[in-house]
Amino acid sequence: MVMNLISLTRKLVHQVKNSSLNQIRFTLENPNQMYLLCSRSMSVGKVNCNSKENDLELELASEQDNQDIHDYEELVHKMHLLPDAGHQVAILQPFVKWGPKKNLLTTPDLMLEEAKALIDSLPNWKCVDSIKIPVESLEKKNVFGSGQFEDLQKKIVRNPNISAVFISTNILRGIQRKELMMAFGVPIFDRYSVVLQIFKDRARTREAKLQVAFAEIPYLRSCLVGLQKGTKSNLPVDNTNRGSRGGGGESVYDSQIHLLDRREIKIKKELEKLSKKRTLLKCERKKREFPVVAIVGYTNCGKTTLIKSLTGDSKITPRDALFATLDVTVHGFKLPCNLTVLLVDTVGFISNIPVNLIAAFNSTLRDAIDADVLIHLQDVSHPDLKNQVATVKDTLLQLNIDSTKPMIQVANKIDKMTLEQLEDFSDLQISAKEGDGLEELVESIQIKLLEVTNRRYLRLMVLSGGTEYSWLHKEATIIKYTNTRDPQYLALDVLVTPSTYGKLRSNFPNIRVLTAK
Ligand SMILES: Nc1nc2c(ncn2[C@@H]2O[C@H](COP(=O)(O)OP(=O)(O)OP(=O)(O)O)[C@@H](O)[C@H]2O)c(=O)[nH]1
């Protein structure tokens, strides 16, 4: 079967390559075959499928696209100044000493610790020095006060082991980046660009990769513009006409900006296509009325571990790393009442990065936004808990998630806490890793879901093997069967959605209802 698919894929690709078109549509009979075919042919071309029409669309990139992809990769590498051997990073952790911009929920030490964890998350990157620096605001042209700045400059320039500086702040303005880069003589990263590198490293699916690229383009554009305003020879922007590809005297800077514009349009189109496919799948899911529970929370709080513990899926592999999960994934799970729900694992949130980087995962996060119930999972053993909880609430708000959406607050990692420490938490307490408290959590999910989806509980008397029996089997969630005194009849405990209840009443007006809630 697999071999057949591989040879079929090769044949299709060959056909496309040898045609003058760069796009061909095929109709396949078996949708499963189509999906397998898709995953196997990703490397040779772009394959889209329309699950409704069983259409397969195979598209090879045009020469212009291929050239753009190549130039874009080169530009990204140049802009981020990423050596293959990684970076030896000096972390500068600014913190506002006082005033309204001071973050009262965290401490400079905790901020620095997270900055180090971010750097450690990148393969081949390591922290070689770290300094906390009190500042009045983060708005200055070179971020720091003048005395501080000179000291830092000496320290960094004199240390040959430092190959990059990470200013652990939200996002630097182009002009700040330029100033710091020229003073320190090494590439400068902010939280946005570091998290972007982590996302690029972690993205596995085509959609995640496209979403990261889409978030990267405005960032690259602002860096190019910032660097353009005062270019020096060691910076990656060249304003001459040498090597210009655009023709007609277009400067390298202009052609780089045009390249970004073209990539942005292309990626946006591809994302829109994928988003349409996702909507189709969602409609299918809605039709079957599977309720959805999404788990959200700060990165590394244990979301994936919880899904693994609930579903027992051995293929899920949680990792002790920031942003281990980048692709929103969906997992089926049966509640004690036999109702199948879909559990959605989501990308973790983090403080102090522009929310648009998380929002880049908008179409995938939609699954979470549209969920019937949200679980806000919290690592209560983490010293920065308050800041993490506030960040998650703020991020949900910025992602326009309806504040009235039913949400269950869950305290995780209680195995790392003493009983006295746990007295402060009134929420549901669990250890996703050890399995403590999971029964209570499942119970709460069930109660909440039945409530928000307006499902009704019914006890019905039906003829064993009769038409009502088979109909209910297909349309309702059967909780249990009980034998009755009459061996021909069964008592069925079922859950029905409001629409199924309506159909039941009209299809079987004489059905015996023993209990209805
Ligand atoms: N001790 C303890 N460790 C846990 C618990 N739950 C998760 N962990 C650990 O925490 C780390 C992160 O777990 P994940 O499940 O990957 O966390 P996540 O929220 O999915 O992280 P991201 O996908 O990066 O946002 C892993 O090392 C887990 O083993 C728990 O209840 N107790």
Ligand SMILES: [Mg+2]
């Ligand atoms: Mg995860």
